[in-house]
Amino acid sequence: MSLKNDVLFLGLGNCGCKQAKVFYEMGYKAMFANGSEQDLKILGDVPNIYRLKNFDGFGGHRERALDCLAENAEFVEALQNIKEKIVFELHSTAGSTGSGIAPYSEGVLTEEKDEKGNPKRIVCSVPTLPSFSEPIGKKKSAYKAMLDIQEMQDVLGATFFINNNAITDYDSINNIFANLLNSFLMNDSYGKKNNFDESEKIEMLRQPGAAVLGLFGKDHDKDFMLERMTKNGIFAPIENNKICGDIAVVHSGSDDSDITVDNMIAEFGKPFNIFEGYNNGNSTLICVNGLEYPVSHIKQFGDLAQKAFDERKRNRKNAEKLSDMDFMEDEVPKTTTEKKTSSKLDVLRKRMKK
Ligand SMILES: Nc1nc2c(ncn2[C@@H]2O[C@H](COP(=O)(O)OP(=O)(O)OP(=O)(O)O)[C@@H](O)[C@H]2O)c(=O)[nH]1
Ligand SMILES: [Mg+2]
Numbered sequence: 001m002s003l004k005n006d007v008l009f010l011g012l013g014n015c016g017c018k019q020a021k022v023f024y025e026m027g028y029k030a031m032f033a034n035g036s037e038q039d040l041k042i043l044g045d046v047p048n049i050y051r052l053k054n055f056d057g058f059g060g061h062r063e064r065a066l067d068c069l070a071e072n073a074e075f076v077e078a079l080q081n082i083k084e085k086i087v088f089e090l091h092s093t094a095g096s097t098g099s100g101i102a103p104y105s106e107g108v109l110t111e112e113k114d115e116k117g118n119p120k121r122i123v124c125s126v127p128t129l130p131s132f133s134e135p136i137g138k139k140k141s142a143y144k145a146m147l148d149i150q151e152m153q154d155v156l157g158a159t160f161f162i163n164n165n166a167i168t169d170y171d172s173i174n175n176i177f178a179n180l181l182n183s184f185l186m187n188d189s190y191g192k193k194n195n196f197d198e199s200e201k202i203e204m205l206r207q208p209g210a211a212v213l214g215l216f217g218k219d220h221d222k223d224f225m226l227e228r229m230t231k232n233g234i235f236a237p238i239e240n241n242k243i244c245g246d247i248a249v250v251h252s253g254s255d256d257s258d259i260t261v262d263n264m265i266a267e268f269g270k271p272f273n274i275f276e277g278y279n280n281g282n283s284t285l286i287c288v289n290g291l292e293y294p295v296s297h298i299k300q301f302g303d304l305a306q307k308a309f310d311e312r313k314r315n316r317k318n319a320e321k322l323s324d325m326d327f328m329e330d331e332v333p334k335t336t337t338e339k340k341t342s343s344k345l346d347v348l349r350k351r352m353k354k
Contacts, residue, residue, distance in 0.1 A: 002186040008084040013098020014039040016091035022178040050075040058096035065100030070351045079108045086122045093145035094130035094138035103148040107345030110155040122206050128162040136308040139301040146298045158211035158289045161236035176234050180213040189250050189280045196250050196277035204289050207245045211289035222259040226267045236294035242269030245290015250277035258284045
């Protein structure tokens with residue numbers, strides 16, 4: 001059984017919408033939200049586009065998300081009414097519309113809880129991290145977005161951190177990710193020994209933490225596979241601390257001659273559960289979840305932004321009149337303090353009542 005009917009792809013901002021469109025074209029349900037008409041043109045005539053009125057892009061100001069959502073109540077309502085039990089929320093971290101809206105939308109999507117107090121919906125976040133060659137402002141945004149993602153960690157399911165350092169062509173990255181996730185969701189391999197079934201996949205998506213996927217043809221050996229998933233593929237390099245949740249592998253053939261569970265434990269650490277399936281034809285499918293967020297990788301954005309800030313500050317020292325252009329100026333006014341003391345959803349609700 002595949003999970004195709006149980007999932008919805010929610011694209012936020014330009015990057016997120018383009019990524020969601022790839023899934024829509026593969027036959028998945030999708031929803032798109034952006035304020036920028038220019039960005040929206042790229043989508044063509046896909047259905048379920050929410051045009052965020054009065055916000056033609058946030059121009060780098062992620063904090064505008066709160067006002068934007070308050071003025072676009074029909075979009076918030078549409079989020080509440082999503083019927084699918086698994087939502088993949090896609091957005092960039094270097095931009096402002098997608099990454100600004102993401103934490104609020106996660107609050108709305110995870111509001112309904114089961115009897116144990118866990119969110120009823122599984123919300124898997126797909127934040128795209130900028131490449132190191134992008135401007136300093138993008139790195140700064142990415143670092144700030146990461147603080148929000150960390151804040152929401154407890155309500156989020158598996159989080160796939162896309163690394164734009166991998167390839168310069170965005171379409172290729174979007175297509176590779178869509179193929180990987182589609183293979184995971186659609187896999188229905190079977191064999192005498194074992195299967196990797198639907199409920200196991202759902203459990204893997206429900207668990208918080210970072211997750212990575214791999215799909216490899218028979219011509220690749222285990223070292224290549226492991227390196228692709230942990231260091232130089234489309235996912236942000238994993239933390240080197242051997243902390244992981246579950247490991248799932250669907251072998252290409254009827255044995256583990258492609259890669260063994262021990263090979264994976266040596267790289268990822270001891271998992272809580274191991275799901276193993278067989279006979280996946282010409283490819284080996286791997287998923288590892290429950291990894292720590294790639295903080296070492298993301299910290300580099302913060303360090304580079306700080307370095308650039310210090311440098312600019314030094315350069316400005318002789319021009320005191322320019323001090324009103326200081327770094328703090330583009331920090332969020334009032335609402336930031338509010339955000340820190342109460343949950344994203346509370347802040348949004350309060351703002352919407354005004
Ligand atoms: N992987 C991938 N990354 C993308 C793509 N498009 C943009 N990006 C990344 O997203 C960043 C820009 O963010 P956008 O998604 O355009 O920003 P936004 O959410 O529309 O917010 P605004 O600032 O209001 O435009 C770039 O710096 C890239 O890092 C894409 O199609 N694929
Ligand atoms: Mg945009």
